[in-house]
Amino acid sequence: MSEQAAREELVALGASLFQRGFSVGSAGNISVRLPDGYLMTPTNSSLGRLDAARISKLDLEWRHVGGDKPSKEVFMHRAVLTARPDAGAVVHLHSTHATAIACLAAVGETRPIPMLTPYFVMRVGRELPVLPYHRPGDPAMEAGIHEAARSARAVLLANHGPVVSGKTLNDAVAAAEELEEAARLALLLRGQNPRELTEAEIDDLLGTFGA
Ligand SMILES: O=C(O)[C@@H](O)C(=O)COP(=O)(O)O
Ligand SMILES: [Zn+2]
Numbered sequence: 001m002s003e004q005a006a007r008e009e010l011v012a013l014g015a016s017l018f019q020r021g022f023s024v025g026s027a028g029n030i031s032v033r034l035p036d037g038y039l040m041t042p043t044n045s046s047l048g049r050l051d052a053a054r055i056s057k058l059d060l061e062w063r064h065v066g067g068d069k070p071s072k073e074v075f076m077h078r079a080v081l082t083a084r085p086d087a088g089a090v091v092h093l094h095s096t097h098a099t100a101i102a103c104l105a106a107v108g109e110t111r112p113i114p115m116l117t118p119y120f121v122m123r124v125g126r127e128l129p130v131l132p133y134h135r136p137g138d139p140a141m142e143a144g145i146h147e148a149a150r151s152a153r154a155v156l157l158a159n160h161g162p163v164v165s166g167k168t169l170n171d172a173v174a175a176a177e178e179l180e181e182a183a184r185l186a187l188l189l190r191g192q193n194p195r196e197l198t199e200a201e202i203d204d205l206l207g208t209f210g211a
Pocket of ligand 2: 028092094
């Protein structure tokens, strides 16, 4: 895909997330890997109103080389994209239900959302590590995210929200949406006793569809 096509896809998917309430105000940020660097949403920009020409560009050393000033979360995106060479994009949201779980879960938990549906397992995987709270933009979060992202496709930042990777931007967005829906379902079923997928069923899903 050309850089121009990647910029246009970022604008379209950002708008789609915003229009459906997965992101409000100027919350959230997105990065996309390119052959010669990275695209990143500008800081304080609304995902609903991105301008393809003003999206930030960083070079392969993560230096800002074009467009508006990048998100304050460059460290967060760098942590994931360097930990996961196969990942082509990272989506960070404050989507309501996933963020609610990020406020309820204990740091260190690896399954803060029960494995209830196949699609959650297929899109997000076996683990969703909960990482300690850091002030947004704090470079101190990088090492922990990097370590967790080596084996997890998505992480939850305590009291903040999800960070989700995917092979492509489309994949990362779909996984972030699925995570939000799984979090909603988990909260809806709290205090009840839903059947969870067994380890054998999870193995079967990951063996068949990967994650
Ligand atoms: O929570 C925050 O402040 C950031 O993680 C965020 O979501 C938006 O920050 P910018 O990407 O710098 O606008
Ligand atoms: Zn944030």
